[in-house]
Amino acid sequence: MTRGGCSSPQFERVRANLYLHAILPVLEEVSRRDKFGAGIASESSGALQFHVLQGPSAYVIFRGGWVDVFSGRLKRPDVGLTFADCRSLHRAFAKQGIPWVLPWRGIFRKDLRGAFENLAGRAEYLLKTPRDRLGDSLSLAAELLLYVAVYSTKVIAEQDPVGRQLLMELPEGVAEFRIGEDGPAANLRKQGGCIFAGKGGGQDPDVRLLFSSFEVAHDFLNNRLDGMAAIGARRIQLQGMVPFAEGLGELMERSVQYLE
Helix, strand or coil: CCCCCCCCHHHHHHHHHHHHHHHCCHHHHHHHHCHHHHHHHCCCCEEEEEEECCCCEEEEEEECCEEEEEECCCCCCCEEEEECCHHHHHHHHHCCCCCCEEEEECCCCHHHHHHHHHHHHHHHHHHHCCHHHCHHHHHHHHHHHHHHHHHHHHHHHHHCHHHHHHHHHCCCEEEEEEECCCCCEEEEEEECCEEEEEECCCCCCCEEEEECCHHHHHHHHCCCCCHHHHHHCCCEEEEECHHHHHHHHHHHHHHHHHHC
16 A cells, blocks of 8 residues: 555455454444444344445344344345445545445435444444543443454455465464453454454463453554553463464554554
């Protein structure tokens, strides 16, 4: 990517996958765990499809006051949005100018589009607001950042050229990332040459990264805390197979350039 604002098709493709498969899924937790998000999710029902021509796809379903996010395409969504290219998807999500988008279905479903935009705005607030302004929402914000980091790692390992090479060199294993001993967790697993990401703790993890508090997790995941210093101060505990942890760390770091 050049600093002048232009980027390669490969860069835009990776970033589009990050939007659809790492950031969009946090709407599920926002609709379930945040009182404002729950109110927004109850305002409409239906399925909204995002599709990039010759690129990634995902869809969001509003139903029963909850939201679910899936990869892939629906045959008959209530609202269907097709983007000319990956850069247009980025411009739409980042609210930068007018993207090349074809609303091929659901033009008059303003209620569903509005509910999505409002819920996405609430998620953006939770992900981007400084820690000292989050109040009671800090714990959920830190948890969302953890999920974004883990799912972004999977996207980078599958879509980024350097990430694919790092994945090939990565030993097989399971990593668990947890906030507090009994707090929320996410996991990454490499098996059979593939990488898998999920919520919850990993089964018999080979690597365990434990954040001592939501404050520590929030600072670390926002690149406002030196990891090595935090480990030395036992604010973060790292246990297990070091080469596996180092490889995952390299993959996580590569996502930052796409989401700046």
